[in-house]
Amino acid sequence: MIIDRIDRALDMTSAIVAGIDGGQYADASLCAGWTVRDELNHLVGGMRIFTARLTGTDPGGEHHDDWLGDEPANAFHLAAEADRAAWRRPDALEGVIELGFGAVPAPAAAAIHHTEVLVHGIDLALVTGQEKLVDDQECERLLGEMRAMDFSMFRNPGMFGPETAVADDAPGHRRLLAFLGRAV
Numbered sequence: 026m027i028i029d030r031i032d033r034a035l036d037m038t039s040a041i042v043a044g045i046d047g048g049q050y051a052d053a054s055l056c057a058g059w060t061v062r063d064e065l066n067h068l069v070g071g072m073r074i075f076t077a078r079l080t081g082t083d084p085g086g087e088h089h090d091d092w093l094g095d096e097p098a099n100a101f102h103l104a105a106e107a108d109r110a111a112w113r114r115p116d117a118l119e120g121v122i123e124l125g126f127g128a129v130p131a132p133a134a135a136a137i138h139h140t141e142v143l144v145h146g147i148d149l150a151l152v153t154g155q156e157k158l159v160d161d162q163e164c165e166r167l168l169g170e171m172r173a174m175d176f177s178m179f180r181n182p183g184m185f186g187p188e189t190a191v192a193d194d195a196p197g198h199r200r201l202l203a204f205l206g207r208a209v
Contacts, residue, residue, distance in 0.1 A: 027135040028112050030163065034139055035105050037160045038068070038146030042101045044155050050097060055148040055207045066093050068145045069100050072108040075138050078122045079111035088125065112138075143167060144205060147198045151209065156198075165197035168204055180206070 042065065050062035059067070069092040070084075077084035086092065093100045111117065112135065122134035129137065143163060150159050179185050186206025191199050199209045 027132065027139060028117065031112050031135060031139045031142065032109060033160060033163055034142040034146060035109055037158060037163070038142055038149070039102065039105055040158050041146050041150045041153070041155050042098055044158070045098065045149065045153050049153050052152055054152055055202065055209070061149060061152060062093065062097065064145055064148055065097055065101060066091065068142065069093060069097075069104045071138070071141055072104040075122070075134075076104070076107045076111040078124075078134075079114060079117055108138075140167065144202070147202060148207070150198075151202075156196075159196075159198040161197040164201045168197060168201040171201075171204060176204075 045061065045065075050060065050065075052061050053059075054061055054064040056064055056067075067089065070086070070088040070090065073086070073092060074084045074088060076082075092104070118131045118135060120131055121128040122131050123129075124134060124137070143160075147159050147164065150156050176185075180187060189203045189206060189208050191203035191209055195203070195209075202209045
């Protein structure tokens with residue numbers, strides 16, 4: 026079930042965020058033009074907005090406002106717990122969820138959210154030296170699902186870049202990032 030997969034991605038990413046050294050927030054992210062802090066802030070903002078959409082509340086800001094304050098790891102922890110609870114609501118997969126690019130059926134929004142949490146978690150793991158914490162089984166599963174669909178519609182608007190080169194025997198998370206256009 027997609028909700029269990031979101032939980033798993035949150036667990037993985039939570040462990041990674043907890044291991045980020047304070048001096049690493051200014052380091053470059055795998056997302057062009059972003060730092061580790063920028064990427065974490067994007068992730069926290071996304072979780073806060075999804076939580077608000079699912080619970081009918083005000084998120085308290087726009088996606089790229091400063092959601093981290095002086096305690097980035099705590100901000101992530103609080104957002105992740107609220108996000109987890111929102112997705113566990115009995116009606117979470119009913120209806121549609123309004124996203125920045127339009128209304129999306131709730132199950133599709135959940136899949137998008139799962140991808141966001143998992144992929145940004147992998148990004149953060151790689152740039153902060155915590156690759157061992159990545160859930161390769163979930164990465165392989167998501168990569169297989171993405172390869173089975175027409176993914177070009179996600180590359181056209183610039184959401185993801187063209188696939189980059191990576192060794193065939195690279196771990197699943199590196200192949201997933203390469204498929205999504207990350208240089209790994």
